[in-house]
Amino acid sequence: MAELWPFHGPHPAPLLAVHERLTWYSPANRTHRVRVTRHSCECRSILFELCHAAGQAFIRRTIRGNGDPVAHETDWLLTAAAECLYQRILRGEAR
Template sequence: MAREIPDFHGPHIEPPLPGHFKLTWHEPTNRVARIRVVSHTCECRRTTYELCSAAGQGFVRRTDREKRTVHETSWTLSAAARHTFEQILRGEAR
């Protein structure tokens, strides 16, 4: 009996709120050999965000497919990176 696998879409981010926090975005670094994507926004948007974990730390990666650019936040404690990712989802930060 074949089991149907549902489509998976990450969450859509909310539009930026007035007075939202402006994040500092950096060029990606090759600090580690492997990075785990913990969560990500939906791929249907031009810009996607990924909550990443590596070497006991976390950061958010932003990919703009139209401009073909990738940036990331500063590496920090995993809990702080998750908080930043949640702020992005709610439109509180960009």
């Protein structure tokens, strides 16, 4: 049986004392096709995904609790800026 560890994403680091507070918006549904290229580990209650669509990128945050999951997303950004933001979220520098 194959190992499952390659399918797990990284765990986001705890928030730093000084961090950027991001603005999270309701999903814009701008396009029918969104490609998730990276994601944090699904074992946590909050999942972060780096998403690409229509030549831009954004971060999707899904909060899973007792009820239905609730998703929000950042502004749509240039791909390089969204990739940098995703790394900052993982390092605890932004949320």
